[in-house]
Amino acid sequence: MFKLKKLAVSTVLILSGCVSFAPEYQQPDLPVPQQFSLSQNRLITPGTTLADSRWQTFFAHPAVRAVIASALAHNPDLTLAALKVEEARAQLQLSQSNQRPQLDGETALTRQQRIKGDAGSGSTVTAALTASYELDLFGQLKNLSEADRQNLLASEQARRAVQIALIANVAQSYFNQQLALNQLAIARQTWQSYQQSYHFVEQQLIVGGSNLLAVEQARGVIDSAQADIEKRQGELAQANNALQLLVGYQAPVTAASLSPDDTLHQLRLPAHLSSAILRQRPDIMEAEHQLKAADANIGAARAAFYPAISLTSGLSTTSDALGSLFSPVSGLWNFIPKITIPIFNGSRNESNLQLATIRQQQAVANYQKKIQLAFREVADALSLRDSLQQQINARQRYLKSLEISRSRAQRLYSAGAISYIEVLDAERQLFATQQTILDLKYSQQVNEINLFVALGGGWAA
Numbered sequence: 001m002f003k004l005k006k007l008a009v010s011t012v013l014i015l016s017g018c019v020s021f022a023p024e025y026q027q028p029d030l031p032v033p034q035q036f037s038l039s040q041n042r043l044i045t046p047g048t049t050l051a052d053s054r055w056q057t058f059f060a061h062p063a064v065r066a067v068i069a070s071a072l073a074h075n076p077d078l079t080l081a082a083l084k085v086e087e088a089r090a091q092l093q094l095s096q097s098n099q100r101p102q103l104d105g106e107t108a109l110t111r112q113q114r115i116k117g118d119a120g121s122g123s124t125v126t127a128a129l130t131a132s133y134e135l136d137l138f139g140q141l142k143n144l145s146e147a148d149r150q151n152l153l154a155s156e157q158a159r160r161a162v163q164i165a166l167i168a169n170v171a172q173s174y175f176n177q178q179l180a181l182n183q184l185a186i187a188r189q190t191w192q193s194y195q196q197s198y199h200f201v202e203q204q205l206i207v208g209g210s211n212l213l214a215v216e217q218a219r220g221v222i223d224s225a226q227a228d229i230e231k232r233q234g235e236l237a238q239a240n241n242a243l244q245l246l247v248g249y250q251a252p253v254t255a256a257s258l259s260p261d262d263t264l265h266q267l268r269l270p271a272h273l274s275s276a277i278l279r280q281r282p283d284i285m286e287a288e289h290q291l292k293a294a295d296a297n298i299g300a301a302r303a304a305f306y307p308a309i310s311l312t313s314g315l316s317t318t319s320d321a322l323g324s325l326f327s328p329v330s331g332l333w334n335f336i337p338k339i340t341i342p343i344f345n346g347s348r349n350e351s352n353l354q355l356a357t358i359r360q361q362q363a364v365a366n367y368q369k370k371i372q373l374a375f376r377e378v379a380d381a382l383s384l385r386d387s388l389q390q391q392i393n394a395r396q397r398y399l400k401s402l403e404i405s406r407s408r409a410q411r412l413y414s415a416g417a418i419s420y421i422e423v424l425d426a427e428r429q430l431f432a433t434q435q436t437i438l439d440l441k442y443s444q445q446v447n448e449i450n451l452f453v454a455l456g457g458g459w460a461a
Contacts, residue, residue: 020139022146022299023360025292031368032375036273036382055167058452061263064174067247071170074248078166081159088155092148099141101133130314140303143296150293157286164282164457168449170246175263177239179442183435184232190431191225197427198222201420214420221424264448267455278374280456287367294360301353305342312336374454381451388444395437402430 059065072078106128136142198218205215278284314334342349406426412418 020299021302022143022296025295028367032275060265067174068167068170071247081162085155085159088152092152095145095148104130132312135309138303138306140300143299147293147296150289154286154289157282161282168453171449172446173243175445177243180236180239182438186434187228187232194222194225281374287370291363291367294363297356301356304349308340310338377454384447392440399433406430
């Protein structure tokens with residue numbers, strides 16, 4: 001009875017035209033707060049607005065942009081992502097071809113001979129032309145093609161996500177190289193300063209203003225500074241290798257010191273930043289296209305319950321001689337309409353529909369999970385943004401105090417008022433604070449890049 005009802009419904013649908021059983025797409029709600037909290041984010045410096053936040057604008061220094069452009073041209077991960085897009089495009093073209101009429105030609109030569117004697121022996125030449133077309137009245141082929149189209153769009157967003165991740169990784173590696181280079185410069189500056197102090201202590205020893213303990217202390221910090229130089233050189237070499245791997249060995253990268261303060265345009269955010277901006281992230285858009293593809297697959301699975309109608313027409317000719325093959329008397333034309341009605345297939349159609357429905361539910365859960373993860377990434381970057389700037393400001397004030405303390409300690413030691421160990425302590429604190437400020441500025445750069453990527457890696461206003 002159930003099959004008869006479906007047959008009756010299918011008859012009505014045949015008369016009314018092609019339909020689709022795919023569920024109407026509904027964009028899932030955002031399972032996160034409507035806005036980000038910006039109450040603690042004081043935007044201290046001018047930066048890039050939402051309208052011009054492409055990566056070429058976001059990265060201020062030409063050297064950074066040049067390295068990124070080189071990576072985009074030579075990185076194998078981006079090439080692989082582009083090939084996956086082409087694969088999805090070819091799959092779409094394949095599925096679309098199933099919706100068009102098919103025309104095939106065939107020729108055959110048959111040679112037959114009796115075992116005894118020559119009687120009845122001879123050759124037969126056959127030529128045939130066959131045209132076929134499936135009426136997609138219930139949208140099965142259309143939905144399969146739509147699923148492939150959404151998968152193509154998803155693969156394009158996946159390629160964009162790979163590109164944004166590559167830009168971020170290259171920029172972070174480049175700034176890591178700059179950090180290692182600047183740390184090495186401070187280590188060498190420290191070594192030179194300790195050398196000068198050592199010569200000064202030696203002179204003080206000659207005139208009786210110092211002692212052997214101070215000389216040994218001065219010599220010891222020189223060796224310590226030399227060890228730090230070797231450490232920083234190793235870190236610089238590793239940073240160069242990591243950056244070179246991302247850029248590609250076809251384009252050698254040279255290390256050139258840049259100021260950490262002029263390499264990025266800090267993002268200027270509105271007073272009320274809506275979480276809806278997350279929908280512009282490529283991974284979110286990819287998940288949405290995958291959800292639409294899952295809806296289309298449900299439509300294809302539902303259409304499998306209804307009859308499939310195909311039209312086949314053929315023209316064939318047979319002759320004992322090739323010259324008379326296309327004679328009108330030797331031709332045969334046929335037209336074969338065929339209706340296939342699913343009656344019993346071991347619950348295969350029901351299982352396919354259930355599988356498609358489960359996969360659609362998985363796509364919804366995947367979409368919501370990615371939204372929540374994206375919200376956290378933006379929230380983390382925003383919460384760290386102001387904290388890092390305040391730490392840098394405090395460390396810079398502390399650095400000025402240490403410079404004054406070191407100058408006073410040197411004068412007091414020259415006057416014999418304090419021991420040399422107090423001078424060394426002031427110098428160590430000074431150089432350690434310089435290193436800390438560089439680390440904080442690198443962390444600030446990385447956090448700003450993370451925020452840029454979390455908000456979509458360049459978006460339209």
